[in-house]
Structures are given as structure tokens and as C-alpha cells.
Amino acid sequence: MMKTFSIGGIHPADSKISKDCRIEVLPLPSKVFISMAQHLGAPAVPVVKAGDKVKAGQVIAEPAGFISAYVHSSVSGTVKSVGPRKDIAGNNMVHVEIDVEGDEWADGIDLSDKLVTEIPEDVKAILEKIKLNGVVGLGGATFPAHVKLCPPPGKKAECLILNGAECEPYLTSDYRIMLERSREIVVGAAIMKHVLGGCRTVIGIEENKPEAIRVMSEAVAELQKSAKGYEGISVMSLKKKYPQGGEKQLIDAVMGRQVKSMGLPIDVGAVVQNVATSLAVYEAVQKNMPLVTNVLTVTGDCLPADRQHNYKFRIGMPLSYVAEYAGGVPEQAAKIISGGPMMGKAIANPDAATVKGSSSLLYLTAAQTVRQAESACIRCGKCADACPMGLEPFLLNKYARNGMMDELEENAVQDCIECGCCLYSCPANIPLLDIIRIAKGDVIRIIRGRAAQKK
Amino acid sequence: MDKLLVSPSPHLHAKTSTTSLMRDVVIAMLPAVVVSVLFYGWSELLIFGVSVASCVLLEYLITKYLLKRPCTVGDWSAAVTGVLLALNLPATTPWWVVLIGAIVAIGVAKMTFGGIGQNLFNPAIAGRVFLLISFPTYMTDWTRPQGFIGNGLDAMTGATPLGMVKEGGISAVADLDYLDMLFHNIGGSAGELSALAILAGFVYLLVRRVIKPYITLSILATVAIFSGIFWAVNPAEYTGPLFNLLTGGILLGSVFMATDYVTSPMSNLGGVIFGVGIGVLTMLIRYFGAYPEGVSFAILIMNSMVPLINKWCHSRKYGRA
Known part of the structure; x- marks a missing residue:
């Protein structure tokens, strides 16, 4: 019996139209705009000013706190300006604008594609490299990677889980790197395993990607035979179910353990990193390459087969540049999503720049995505059946609309992971997640306020 | 493409x-x-014609002229009530009795509570029980009208198997043919005719994931176990599990009426409690009550318990075991 998470979940069509498109390298644009908010936590502080010459891979911003990250230039050229520019939601954020001149890289970066399999001994040095090279989680939340790899005192990692589930429909960037960069990903996993004290390491991949399961298994076997430090790494195929790639769900699926409410994965001995993060860790540690590139999928049912793409991009390339290079925005597209259709963000400003965590340009048609008018709740319970956290969205919806904060907290609105299963399933088209998301924010503020008062 | 749509996730439905x-x-x-x-x-x-037409028309008139709200007949729920009400009536019911049933079902049980999603009681059963109490003669006239096929089957008229037991004790149904009951039952409401037809509907609802099996199966299991115990103790006095599962409205009720979203509990555990309650109440009425059949009463009584069951039964939450 194949493993999966134990509560709820849905089965949307996986629509991996672009899965057979090899990763292509996007040519350099004339300008990039590098955002200071590429990670969860405080935006980084720029350390360059207009007129400065920069090389690709050079630090242009430093972390502004414990949960923050370094930002590097993805191109060589001249800094044109440092100032506010609109992000994908249309909000102002400080960006460093760079005019591209040539393609010169900073010193000390290994640009060759020679596989380095030997894992460095010094854990501190590894963590420093991960941090200095600005590696953040690429599974969606862009949480600084080094923070996750340093369990707080008293907590010990028992299992490192590599997230290759890619449970969001349409997205294929993780799939492509698992096929094309499998060995690098496994080396990255072995490095993180070493940092965490040599715990068991499981690469979780959904069964709808048999090629990835095969290629990754072969890479693991090959490295286990030819190099040291690869023992205890294995590939686990998981039953296809959304949101398998949710951190809490993946831990449940792989380890059979559940993270307590408001707790962290490390509380149950788990550390979860995306396969793309593992690749970034490999690049950072073995090649001293900062996180300045990533892979994104350009896809949608309204694009013909020859216009589906997986691109390796440099961070800071405008989304509009990527779209233009890929042949323009299709006529029928009513909404463009950055990320998957379940949890991704609708792009309000197509001129916004790509960031470390950009994973797609997904074109959806009006027929696919326009919401239907809300009707009365028929109490079918489909939302509760779908919720992977075991919440009762119909109930939370009612409490939220009536401002019943105590009841919302008792019924665990703060545990919502915003996966969208409830809204997806609701036959009455009630905007459950919209309402729950707001209520969750309010309740978490109340909980934090209470905790602050106690101190 | 002039303007981009922007809305929160999820972007698919x-x-x-x-x-x-x-x-x-x-x-x-x-x-x-x-x-x-x-x-x-x-x-x-x-x-069927009168029932469905009057249910749909009533909901239309009430939403449009009385409540002055957007009309909801397009959601087919009034049609469901219409078909269900008809399945719950004897084939000889006069059209005006059907109309009264529809008025009670849609007008009283559904729309006075606020329409779809708000009603405490299953509208079709409320309509049926109202008729059963108000027009007992019509509602227990089991004469079989001329059908399109199977005219030779009307040997027994005037009583359902459950009614015969109530009147004449268990010996009255000693020579029932169970195979016959599976395909076309001996007497009863329209929907009680064929167990297989109902089970086909049950399978369809499960396959299409319209309902989950918990409520239906817990009702049937409870009826089987309850009657099994009594039958084992005293087979001369009490009817057995097979008889109780195949006669009366237990299949119709457990598949189509107890599983009504609005009037059944939200959680799986709640559904099981609800189902056991219906099973026990049905058997108590059948064995010891004044009426030969008790499914409708059992469902109505358990409908009234649903808010309580929902209050105490919640789904299993992640990480809060």
C-alpha cells in the first residue's frame, strides 16, 4: 500500500502538460530588477548604490535579521537605481535595478558542470556557505534554508524529507530538475543529511511521476556505490493526492507523525526541504554558486503544445520578459498565476520581476478560473472531507462571518494551511478560504497578543 | 486580453x-x-407529475412572490423533494392529496425555514408524515392499480407485509418469497417496490461521490442486528433481519432520505450515530409501536437530533490527537 497523508485531500486533474519540455536557458535581458523581499522574513538591506559595477553572484543586499537572507546580483553590469518598484501584487518593494553588461561572474564561483560528490566535513562551514549564498526554500514559502538546518537546542532531526511531490497541478519545474539534475539533488540531500547529523533521508515523489522516481532512485544507487556519505538515502513513491507537498502532510505521509498545532516539523524530528532547495544547496556548497537562478514552468491549457516551456531564469528578469520570450501572453488567458493553481498568486502586475521562489507563469482561461456566484450552504460536508488539517470550513465560515473569535480558535482556524481544498470542493461556491484566511490572521494576532502579555 | 483577473487562491474549482x-x-x-x-x-x-410539478412551482412562487429572493428551483432540490415525496406515497393516492403533501414539504418544511440548506426536517418526509396522520385511509390503501407489466402479481392486495405482521402476527407472512421482494415487493409505497432499484441508486450515489456510505450502512446494520437478536430469541414472535431489511421503507429511507445533506450530521461519526438512532427507532416502532412502519418517524426524530450530534461530533484534526 503506497503511502500518503491520512486526513482529507483532493484529486484535481494533474495537467502536467509541460512535463516533457526540457529545461531551456533564457537569454539575458537588458535589465533586471532584483527584489529585496525574495524570502520569508525581513526584506534584505541593499549594500550597493546607483553607479556601482556588479558581477553576477556578487552580494547586493544583506539579511536584516535572523529570518532573512542574502541577495546576490544575477547578472553583471551597472546598478542603475535602488528604489521602490511594484511586485507581482502591485505593492512597492525596494528593488535593485541593474543594466546588464556582458556576463561576468564573481570570483570563487565554479561555473563548470563537473559533479562534485565529496561532502565537506565541517558542518559550520557548510551552513555558512548556505547562508552566504542566499539559499531559501524553493517549495513555496522561501524560508531561509540555513535556519531550518539548525535545529534549536534539545531538538534532533530524525528524518530529512526531500519534497519531490510537486502536488500542484500544471507545475513541472521540480519534475524536470529531478530528471535533469538528479545527481546534484542527491548530493545536496547528502550535504543536508550530514549537517543534520546523518539522519535518515527520504525523497518523497508522487506516483504520477514514475520517470522521476526511476531516475532519482538510480542517482541514489549510483552515488551510494561511488562515493561516501550517501547511506540512508532512499526514494519513496507516494500516492497522488493534493496537498501531498504540504510540509505537515508530507511528514504525515513519510513518517506517520503529525506536527502539533502551532508547532514546528523539528518537534517531531522532521526537516523538510524541496528538491529545488537541495539543488541550490549543492550549488552553494559544492560550487560556491549563490542562488541567482531557478527553473520556472510556462504553461496553461490555452497554450499550444509547442509553447509549453520549462526555463532556467536569472532572478530579477521581468515576468513580462519571460512571457514575451515564450511567445507572448495567449489571447484566451484571463488570469496569470505565479505558482500553482491551488496556492499560487494571481499576477496583478505582469511587469514585476521574477524572484528566487518563482515557479511558473500559468495561464488560465476565464472558463477555468472565474468563480461562480455563491449560493446557500447545503451542509454536504465536502469541505470538511477535503480539509487535510481535519478542520470544518463550513463551521469556520459561519463563525468568521459572525465575528466569533473564541469559537474560531477552539475550532483550530489557526491550523489552516491555506491549501484551498475547501473552496475547490464547495458545490455552493462559498469563498470559504477567503473568509477563513482573514479569520486565521485575526486569531493568530489574538494568540500572539496573549502570549506577549504573559511575558 | 485587456485586464488581468486577480483573486486569492485557489484558482481552480x-x-x-x-x-x-x-x-x-x-x-x-x-x-x-x-x-x-x-x-x-x-x-x-x-x-410523479403532480408531485414534481407542484414542488417546483411552489418553490418558484414562494421565492418570487413571498420571499422576493432569487429563485432557487434551478438547483434541482425542489425536484428531488418532488420525486422523493412521490416515491413515498401509495400508487392510489389522489392528486389533491399529493398536492397537499407538496405544500407541506416545500411550503412548510423547507421554505419557512429559509429554503435550501436551512431546513431542520427532510421536506419529503415531513410531507409524507403529515399525509399519513391527516389521511390515514388514503395513505394505507395498498390496492395495486393496473400497471404496464406484471399484472399477475397482484394476488395480495390491501396490506403491506409489515401491515400483515401488525394485524395477524408473524404467521401471516410465513410464505413470503424473498426473491420476489428483491425485484418487486409485494405491497407498499411506490419507492418500496423494488429493493434492487434502490440499491442501484445507492451504488450510483456512491460512485459519483454524492454521498458517503456511513449513514445508510449504519441504519441497515442496526436494523439487521436489532431484529436478528429479537428473532434469535423468539422467532415465533418477531420477524427476522432479512424480512426487516427488504420490507417497508427502510431501503428507500436509508439511501435517499436519511442521507439528505441538510438534515443529516456533518461528520462521519455523527452519521453513524444518526444511522444507529434511525435503525433502533424504526425497529422499536415496527415491533412495539402502533404503526406497522416507522422509518419516516425515525428519520424525523433523528433529524431533530442533528444539531446536537453536530455539536458533539467533530472531524479528526491533524496534530491534535
Whole structure:
């Protein structure tokens, strides 16, 4: 019996139209705009000013706190300006604008594609490299990677889980790197395993990607035979179910353990990193390459087969540049999503720049995505059946609309992971997640306020 | 493309709607409808026509002129009530009695509570029970009208097997043919005619994921166990599990009426408690009550317990074991 998470979940069509498109390298644009908010936590502080010459891979911003990250230039050229520019939601954020001149890289970066399999001994040095090279989680939340790899005192990692589930429909960037960069990903996993004290390491991949399961298994076997430090790494195929790639769900699926409410994965001995993060860790540690590139999928049912793409991009390339290079925005597209259709963000400003965590340009048609008018709740319970956290969205919806904060907290609105299963399933088209998301924010503020008062 | 749509996630929807679910329920009831029309003929067809038409029309008139709200008949829920009410009536019911049933079902049980999603009691059962109490003669007239097929089957008229037991004790039903009951029952409401037709609908609802099996199965299991115990202790006095599962409205009730979304509990555990309650109450009424059949009363009584059950039964939450 194949493993999966134990509560709820849905089965949307996986629509991996672009899965057979090899990763292509996007040519350099004339300008990039590098955002200071590429990670969860405080935006980084720029350390360059207009007129400065920069090389690709050079630090242009430093972390502004414990949960923050370094930002590097993805191109060589001249800094044109440092100032506010609109992000994908249309909000102002400080960006460093760079005019591209040539393609010169900073010193000390290994640009060759020679596989380095030997894992460095010094854990501190590894963590420093991960941090200095600005590696953040690429599974969606862009949480600084080094923070996750340093369990707080008293907590010990028992299992490192590599997230290759890619449970969001349409997205294929993780799939492509698992096929094309499998060995690098496994080396990255072995490095993180070493940092965490040599715990068991499981690469979780959904069964709808048999090629990835095969290629990754072969890479693991090959490295286990030819190099040291690869023992205890294995590939686990998981039953296809959304949101398998949710951190809490993946831990449940792989380890059979559940993270307590408001707790962290490390509380149950788990550390979860995306396969793309593992690749970034490999690049950072073995090649001293900062996180300045990533892979994104350009896809949608309204694009013909020859216009589906997986691109390796440099961070800071405008989304509009990527779209233009890929042949323009299709006529029928009513909404463009950055990320998957379940949890991704609708792009309000197509001129916004790509960031470390950009994973797609997904074109959806009006027929696919326009919401239907809300009707009365028929109490079918489909939302509760779908919720992977075991919440009762119909109930939370009612409490939220009536401002019943105590009841919302008792019924665990703060545990919502915003996966969208409830809204997806609701036959009455009630905007459950919209309402729950707001209520969750309010309740978490109340909980934090209470905790602050106690101190 | 001039303007981009921007909205919070998720950006896709399952495309299941209240309308598609209700339409599936109607489709699931079709086998039972077809069987009853074949065996009971024109008068049965008239009952279905009057019931569905009056339920839909009443909801239309009430939403439009009384409540002045957007009309909801397009969601097919009024049609579901109409078909269900008809399946719950004897084939000889006069059209005006059917109309009164529809008025009670839609007008009283559904719309006075606020329409779909708000009603405490299943509208069709409320309508049926109102008729049963108000017009007992019509509601227990089991004469079999001329059908399109199967005219040779009307050897027994005037009573349902459950009624015969109530009147004449268990010996009255000693020579019942269970195979016969599986395909076309001996007497009863239109929807009680064929167990197989109902089970076909049940399978359809499960396959289409319209309902989950917990409520239905817990009712049937409770009836089987309850009657099994009594039958084992005293087979001369009490009817057995097979008899109780195949006669009366237990299949119709457990598949189509107890599983009504609005009037059944939200959680799986709640559904099981609800089902056990219906099973026990049905058997208590059948064995010890004044009425020969108790499914409708049992469902109505348990409908009233649903808010309480919902209060105490919640789904299993992640990480809070």
C-alpha cells in the first residue's frame, strides 16, 4: 500500500502538460530588477548604490535579521537605481535595478558542470556557505534554508524529507530538475543529511511521476556505490493526492507523525526541504554558486503544445520578459498565476520581476478560473472531507462571518494551511478560504497578543 | 486580453455544484421511478407529475412572490423533494392529496425555514408524515392499480407485509418469497417496490461521490442486528433481519432520505450515530409501536437530533490527537 497523508485531500486533474519540455536557458535581458523581499522574513538591506559595477553572484543586499537572507546580483553590469518598484501584487518593494553588461561572474564561483560528490566535513562551514549564498526554500514559502538546518537546542532531526511531490497541478519545474539534475539533488540531500547529523533521508515523489522516481532512485544507487556519505538515502513513491507537498502532510505521509498545532516539523524530528532547495544547496556548497537562478514552468491549457516551456531564469528578469520570450501572453488567458493553481498568486502586475521562489507563469482561461456566484450552504460536508488539517470550513465560515473569535480558535482556524481544498470542493461556491484566511490572521494576532502579555 | 483577473487562491474549482449533485440524486432515483411506473401504470405517472410539478412551482412562487429572493428551483432540490415525496406515497393516492403533501414539504418544511440548506426536517418526509396522520385511509390503501407489466402479481392486495405482521402476527407472512421482494415487493409505497432499484441508486450515489456510505450502512446494520437478536430469541414472535431489511421503507429511507445533506450530521461519526438512532427507532416502532412502519418517524426524530450530534461530533484534526 503506497503511502500518503491520512486526513482529507483532493484529486484535481494533474495537467502536467509541460512535463516533457526540457529545461531551456533564457537569454539575458537588458535589465533586471532584483527584489529585496525574495524570502520569508525581513526584506534584505541593499549594500550597493546607483553607479556601482556588479558581477553576477556578487552580494547586493544583506539579511536584516535572523529570518532573512542574502541577495546576490544575477547578472553583471551597472546598478542603475535602488528604489521602490511594484511586485507581482502591485505593492512597492525596494528593488535593485541593474543594466546588464556582458556576463561576468564573481570570483570563487565554479561555473563548470563537473559533479562534485565529496561532502565537506565541517558542518559550520557548510551552513555558512548556505547562508552566504542566499539559499531559501524553493517549495513555496522561501524560508531561509540555513535556519531550518539548525535545529534549536534539545531538538534532533530524525528524518530529512526531500519534497519531490510537486502536488500542484500544471507545475513541472521540480519534475524536470529531478530528471535533469538528479545527481546534484542527491548530493545536496547528502550535504543536508550530514549537517543534520546523518539522519535518515527520504525523497518523497508522487506516483504520477514514475520517470522521476526511476531516475532519482538510480542517482541514489549510483552515488551510494561511488562515493561516501550517501547511506540512508532512499526514494519513496507516494500516492497522488493534493496537498501531498504540504510540509505537515508530507511528514504525515513519510513518517506517520503529525506536527502539533502551532508547532514546528523539528518537534517531531522532521526537516523538510524541496528538491529545488537541495539543488541550490549543492550549488552553494559544492560550487560556491549563490542562488541567482531557478527553473520556472510556462504553461496553461490555452497554450499550444509547442509553447509549453520549462526555463532556467536569472532572478530579477521581468515576468513580462519571460512571457514575451515564450511567445507572448495567449489571447484566451484571463488570469496569470505565479505558482500553482491551488496556492499560487494571481499576477496583478505582469511587469514585476521574477524572484528566487518563482515557479511558473500559468495561464488560465476565464472558463477555468472565474468563480461562480455563491449560493446557500447545503451542509454536504465536502469541505470538511477535503480539509487535510481535519478542520470544518463550513463551521469556520459561519463563525468568521459572525465575528466569533473564541469559537474560531477552539475550532483550530489557526491550523489552516491555506491549501484551498475547501473552496475547490464547495458545490455552493462559498469563498470559504477567503473568509477563513482573514479569520486565521485575526486569531493568530489574538494568540500572539496573549502570549506577549504573559511575558 | 485587456485586464488581468486577480483573486486569492485557489484558482481552480472542482466544478461540482449544488445543481450537479441534486441532478445526480434525481438520476439515482430513476430506477425506482421506472420500476414503480412500470408496475403501477398511469396513476403512478400522474403522482410523479403532480408531485414534481407542484414542488417546483411552489418553490418558484414562494421565492418570487413571498420571499422576493432569487429563485432557487434551478438547483434541482425542489425536484428531488418532488420525486422523493412521490416515491413515498401509495400508487392510489389522489392528486389533491399529493398536492397537499407538496405544500407541506416545500411550503412548510423547507421554505419557512429559509429554503435550501436551512431546513431542520427532510421536506419529503415531513410531507409524507403529515399525509399519513391527516389521511390515514388514503395513505394505507395498498390496492395495486393496473400497471404496464406484471399484472399477475397482484394476488395480495390491501396490506403491506409489515401491515400483515401488525394485524395477524408473524404467521401471516410465513410464505413470503424473498426473491420476489428483491425485484418487486409485494405491497407498499411506490419507492418500496423494488429493493434492487434502490440499491442501484445507492451504488450510483456512491460512485459519483454524492454521498458517503456511513449513514445508510449504519441504519441497515442496526436494523439487521436489532431484529436478528429479537428473532434469535423468539422467532415465533418477531420477524427476522432479512424480512426487516427488504420490507417497508427502510431501503428507500436509508439511501435517499436519511442521507439528505441538510438534515443529516456533518461528520462521519455523527452519521453513524444518526444511522444507529434511525435503525433502533424504526425497529422499536415496527415491533412495539402502533404503526406497522416507522422509518419516516425515525428519520424525523433523528433529524431533530442533528444539531446536537453536530455539536458533539467533530472531524479528526491533524496534530491534535
